[in-house]
Amino acid sequence: MVLNHPAPTQSAPDFDAGSQVPALHITDLSKKFERRGRQVHAVRGLSMAAHRGQVTALLGANGAGKTTTLQCAQGLLRPSSGTVRLLDENPWQASPELRARVGVMLQDGGLPQAVRPMELLRHVSRLYKEPRPVNELVDLLGIEPFATTSIRRLSGGQRQRVGLAAALIGRPDVLFLDEPSAGLDPQSRQIVFDLITQLRDAGTCIILTTHLMDDAARLADYVYIVHHGSVAAQGTVADLVSAEQHAPVVMTVTLPEARARDLRERPPWQAESFRDIEWTVKDRTVTLTGELTAPQIRDITEWATLDDSVPEALSVQPRSLEDVFLEVSGSDPR
Amino acid sequence: MSTLAPAAQQSTRAASLPTRVAAQARYETVTMVRNGEQFLLLIILPILALIGLTVTDLLDSFRPDGATRLDVAVPGVLVLCVISSAFSGQGIQTGFDRRYGVLRYLSTTPLGRGGLIAGKLLAIIVVLALQYILIGGTAALMGWRPDPLAVLGSIPFLLLVAVAFTGVGMLIAGTLRAEATLAILNLVWVALAAGGGVLFPTSALPGWISWLVDLLPSAAAGELLRSCFLAGQFALLPALVLAVWAVLSWAATVKWFKWV
Numbered sequence: 001m002v003l004n005h006p007a008p009t010q011s012a013p014d015f016d017a018g019s020q021v022p023a024l025h026i027t028d029l030s031k032k033f034e035r036r037g038r039q040v041h042a043v044r045g046l047s048m049a050a051h052r053g054q055v056t057a058l059l060g061a062n063g064a065g066k067t068t069t070l071q072c073a074q075g076l077l078r079p080s081s082g083t084v085r086l087l088d089e090n091p092w093q094a095s096p097e098l099r100a101r102v103g104v105m106l107q108d109g110g111l112p113q114a115v116r117p118m119e120l121l122r123h124v125s126r127l128y129k130e131p132r133p134v135n136e137l138v139d140l141l142g143i144e145p146f147a148t149t150s151i152r153r154l155s156g157g158q159r160q161r162v163g164l165a166a167a168l169i170g171r172p173d174v175l176f177l178d179e180p181s182a183g184l185d186p187q188s189r190q191i192v193f194d195l196i197t198q199l200r201d202a203g204t205c206i207i208l209t210t211h212l213m214d215d216a217a218r219l220a221d222y223v224y225i226v227h228h229g230s231v232a233a234q235g236t237v238a239d240l241v242s243a244e245q246h247a248p249v250v251m252t253v254t255l256p257e258a259r260a261r262d263l264r265e266r267p268p269w270q271a272e273s274f275r276d277i278e279w280t281v282k283d284r285t286v287t288l289t290g291e292l293t294a295p296q297i298r299d300i301t302e303w304a305t306l307d308d309s310v311p312e313a314l315s316v317q318p319r320s321l322e323d324v325f326l327e328v329s330g331s332d333p334r
Numbered sequence: 335m336s337t338l339a340p341a342a343q344q345s346t347r348a349a350s351l352p353t354r355v356a357a358q359a360r361y362e363t364v365t366m367v368r369n370g371e372q373f374l375l376l377i378i379l380p381i382l383a384l385i386g387l388t389v390t391d392l393l394d395s396f397r398p399d400g401a402t403r404l405d406v407a408v409p410g411v412l413v414l415c416v417i418s419s420a421f422s423g424q425g426i427q428t429g430f431d432r433r434y435g436v437l438r439y440l441s442t443t444p445l446g447r448g449g450l451i452a453g454k455l456l457a458i459i460v461v462l463a464l465q466y467i468l469i470g471g472t473a474a475l476m477g478w479r480p481d482p483l484a485v486l487g488s489i490p491f492l493l494l495v496a497v498a499f500t501g502v503g504m505l506i507a508g509t510l511r512a513e514a515t516l517a518i519l520n521l522v523w524v525a526l527a528a529g530g531g532v533l534f535p536t537s538a539l540p541g542w543i544s545w546l547v548d549l550l551p552s553a554a555a556g557e558l559l560r561s562c563f564l565a566g567q568f569a570l571l572p573a574l575v576l577a578v579w580a581v582l583s584w585a586a587t588v589k590w591f592k593w594v
Contacts (some may be wrong), residue, residue, distance in 0.1 A: 035573055076441070097446045099442060102442070109434075109435065110434065113434055114369060123360075126354075126357035127354050127357060128517075129343070129349050130341060202338040203340060204340055
């Protein structure tokens with residue numbers, strides 16, 4: 001093993017390549033399990049980087065390999081192959097010092113059920129030399145009202161807040177949040193999201209997983225869409241939604257009952273000028289996706305209002321993160 | 335929001351190893367003793383056993399000349415205490431910690447896996463000390479007058495018993511589901527207390543069964559402690575049996591314990 005090996009920067013995201021060594025750098029990570037006698041290949045050749053002062057999101061469906069990737073980065077799992085550098089150390093052999101600089105909130109909290117939040121937080125704070133004061137965290141996350149109720153009796157959102165407080169006690173440089181919005185009520189969600197943003201602004205490197213586009217769109221500075229254990233797409237949310245050279249839009253039209261036949265008999269999108277546009281028809285709705293030009297949009301609108309009929313719905317929208325996600329994850333028949 | 339900034343880059347962040355282990359031991363001890371069910375196993379049932387064996391004549395046939403019922407009962411009750419704390423108590427707690435991801439979470443903190451195990455072992459020793467004081471004190475009130483040397487000698491023996499039983503408990507907690515661990519550990523506690531050579535010497539059992547039971551860590555522990563208190567002797571064979579259980583169970587635990 002090479003000590004102090006600087007993380008390679010070639011494969012780092014290009015939006016700030018070279019400006020600093022990433023806090024987390026994963027190269028060609030692969031992880032296989034033996035589960036009930038079957039080989040499960042949870043992560044296959046995943047590479048990513050996460051930087052200080054940014055929120056990096058791993059976005060993917062359940063079972064895409066997000067949590068396994070996180071656990072390899074946290075030193076909870078040993079990679080089958082590939083390298084993981086966390087603050088320029090190997091997390092599998094993490095020293096107490098490295099663990100003190102990394103905060104972890106596990107997917108199901110990892111909290112003892114019979115203990116009260118206040119006791120747990122006080123206990124965890126004793127593991128650090130200069131912990132963040134427990135009372136400060138209790139205030140910050142609104143834990144006060146249930147600080148002395150045993151964790152077993154807390155709601156999902158309350159538990160998430162306790163888990164986040166525990167992860168923050170050591171004033172971490174790197175914060176891992178596995179599905180931070182799972183089970184959050186609107187109030188908890190607001191508190192947690194505001195805090196994540198503030199921590200980011202204060203210079204913390206935050207790595208979170210989510211299967212919700214909304215979370216990624218709202219929180220993340222950089223998104224990796226994970227599919228079948230590797231990165232299917234990556235970039236800032238803006239990049240992913242509309243790359244410079246393409247400005248894909250989505251147009252949907254729903255015709256009234258009386259004109260339903262026209263979806264099959266007079267479809268303008270089968271003309272030569274619509275060659276690069278993808279379309280799908282379902283019931284009385286047609287969805288067109290691609291670089292729609294103004295004349296094309298006019299053609300469709302004209303067709304939708306033929307004979308002075310009024311369509312039930314007609315919309316033109318930029319592509320959403322969800323469209324991107326479905327594109328990269330839904331195109332694969334596996 | 336300066337309070338949200340990460341700590342300064344150069345400073346030491348983790349508390350020292352002794353501080354971390356002591357914190358974990360304290361936390362484990364409090365959690366163990368406070369649980370009602372655990373308290374029953376750790377304190378109430380051993381005291382009831384002590385009183386029961388003293389007011390009835392169940393132990394009379396095992397009583398050497400000059401020894402009181404208490405002299406025969408206390409060593410067995412002390413072993414029962416070890417089984418309560420090292421085996422069922424910490425085993426059940428660890429099983430549920432594993433199920434709820436507490437083991438995983440704590441191993442991501444500066445405590446680490448090593449510190450977690452060390453904290454649990456230290457907690458067992460603390461609980462054991464409390465049990466010894468309570469049982470010894472109760473027995474003394476009832477008239478127990480042991481040889482001070484035997485009391486001193488019993489401490490390393492009880493620790494050996496604790497190491498062996500912790501190993502077996504951890505092996506079960508680290509490989510089976512939490513509910514299965516709970517059921518098995520409680521059942522085994524009852525079985526060993528009744529017929530495992532803990533409270534009653536195995537000579538009470540028919541020949542070939544007593545042979546088998548003698549190979550259990552419970553019977554070996556009972557024999558070791560009774561020899562210590564009643565004859566002032568070190569019983570080599572039971573100590574060897576316990577050592578073998580300790581080595582095998584810990585080797586298996588290291589190999590098969592699942593943290594997730």
